């Protein structure tokens with residue numbers, strides 16, 4: 001059986017002398033493992049198309065449940081990410097989270113579109129990396145079933161909570177004064193960062209990245225989305241630690 005599909009390389013591991021084993025998020029088959037024989041050979045036609053974070057048109061053959069790459073053409077290399085250490089680290093974080101969020105062999109067009117839009121926003125449109133990260137984190141959490149309810153204070157019902165605070169575990173927002181006693185599970189927002197979170201959740205995947213924010217509101221936004229995602233995925237992303245260590249250089 002042969003199949004041609006579009007795929008984003010989420011992971012590549014060297015295999016034997018000149019091959020690669022890839023984790024690919026494909027449009028038609030979802031996340032699959034692909035062996036790319038000879039991809040590292042000198043003058044290999046599939047070298048660019050099988051590298052980490054490439055978006056490629058791939059022709060695959062399937063034999064006994066194993067996917068083998070027969071042809072590949074790179075559609076987008078995201079060179080804007082590769083030329084910048086911090087952006088490449090952000091790309092690696094987007095890939096690691098996407099890999100975790102994708103179920104094997106289950107097509108997830110929304111997740112693929114979100115990952116591609118995030119890579120495009122950071123690497124091609126040169127949107128602020130922290131903004132891209134926050135949008136990606138909140139949307140990938142929502143796609144995975146963790147959608148915070150941000151419409152109004154969960155306690156008093158005010159649509160514009162006073163000193164809005166996100167309850168990470170409960171996935172709700174409330175006025176700071178509506179809950180008594182501090183908890184490690186709360187992240188302080190402000191009017192602008194709450195507005196941004198609502199925009200991110202209520203827009204299409206592409207439109208979600210188009211807003212401006214910087215300074216303290218952006219810092220609050222990304223702190224909240226990062227911790228919300230990590231809590232609900234119950235994990236610590238190594239690539240995020242690395243991104244943070246290089247982003248200020």
Ligand SMILES: [Zn+2]
Nearest residue numbers: 153156175178
């Ligand atoms: Zn309230």
